[in-house]
Amino acid sequence: MAHGTSLQYEPVAEIGGGAYGTVYKARDTESGQFVALKSVRVQTDQNGLPISTVREVALLKRLEQFDHPNVVRLMDVCATQRSDQETKVTLVFEHVDQDLKTYLERAPDAGLAPGRIQDLMRQLMCGLAFLHSNRVMHRDLKPENILVTSQGQVKLADFGLARIYSCHMALTPVVVTLWYRPPEVLLQSSYATPVDIWSTGCIFAEMFRRKPLFCGESEVDQLGKILQVIGLPSEDEWPADVSLSRKHFPSLLPRPITDFVPEINELGAQLLLKMLTFDPLKRISALNALEDAYFQDEETLT
Known part of the structure; x- marks a missing residue:
């Protein structure tokens, strides 16, 4: 599920804290382009997998293949295990001002x-x-x-x-x-x-x-x-x-x-x-x- 690492993305500014936690504008150090980072901490099952999140993200990644002009692109997903019960999932989206x-x-x-x-x-x-x-x-x-x-x-x-x-x-x-x-x-x-x-x-x-x-x-x-x-x-x-x-x-x-x-x-x-x-x-x-x-x-x- 994890593609890039969160080290690849360097936060530049806080865009806003919504109901869903803080959103950052960041720079992709590999391509130099700006992205939006949204992180969420999710509960995991016995195998340390955040079940519902994996399913949702898989769905978002599938949409990605169509590259629709009126839908924000999900460019990357990074998962970091915080503990046995919790994983931090960071979604990397294209950034729009x-x-x-x-x-x-x-x-x-x-x-x-x-x-x-x-x-x-x-x-x-x-x-x-x-x-x-x-x-x-x-x-x-x-x-x-x-x-x-x-x-x-x-x-x-x-x-x-x-x-x-x-x-x-x-x-x-x-x-x-x-x-x-x-x-x-x-x-x-x-x-x-x-x-x-x-x-x-x-x-x-x-x-x-x-x-x-x-x-x-x-x-x-x-x-x-x-x-x-x-x-x-x-x-x-x-x-x-x-x-x-x-x-x-x-x-x-x-x-x-x-x-x-x-x-x-x-x-x-x-x-x-x-x-x-x-x-x-x-x-x-x-x-x-x-x-x-x-x-x-x-x-x-x-």
Whole structure:
């Protein structure tokens, strides 16, 4: 599993400490290029192997062979045994200078041009369609882990890490933001690839608004804020196996999405609603979204 050694990578700067531990910008001493290092300590089995991590990393390495333009490259994996019970795994990714959060903060006062938003969204959907067709869910999409290169290329980062880190997460008090979480996750119901589509819908709205669409303070509050926009779903759409009942929420009708995202055009608004659909089975898929009229529309570019 270990390819390079951690000695090959020389940390240059701390990029940020997220829920997943500290991330470093480093220099690869062999090639001279910059990389991003993410380390996680994982529990090991009787043979000293971090089981779930090996599986996840193997999956990430498999994706690597396709070299998709909208997915950050995993360039190397280094494992160092700390003790019988613990191994430190360092993932080495290509380094990209800014994330979408920074990119939006740096946008001109008038906001991003509609054609620019359309282009960013198309790239985001291409990356997602690729992950989903390889049965990889991101599970934690937000502006901070969507990278934008200086050439304007979008790259999804931190996909597949949700599972690697979930065991480690239990140990960290960092609050992972709820703002991009879909109803099925907030309700702790079963979930699959549509979770990423919901998050992407929230991000789509944010590209126009330049502030998050739903800013809840707890799971219940987040769900309440969502329902104020999309309305209370019917009884049969509410998942049956959840502790939070539909009766907990007021009977609300959906409001026009343009009340919340006034700059969006008609086709964009229609696509956004297909993404912000309460029932994950009725939510649009990444592949179908790429075929949507919004992306065929040249008018947005003028």
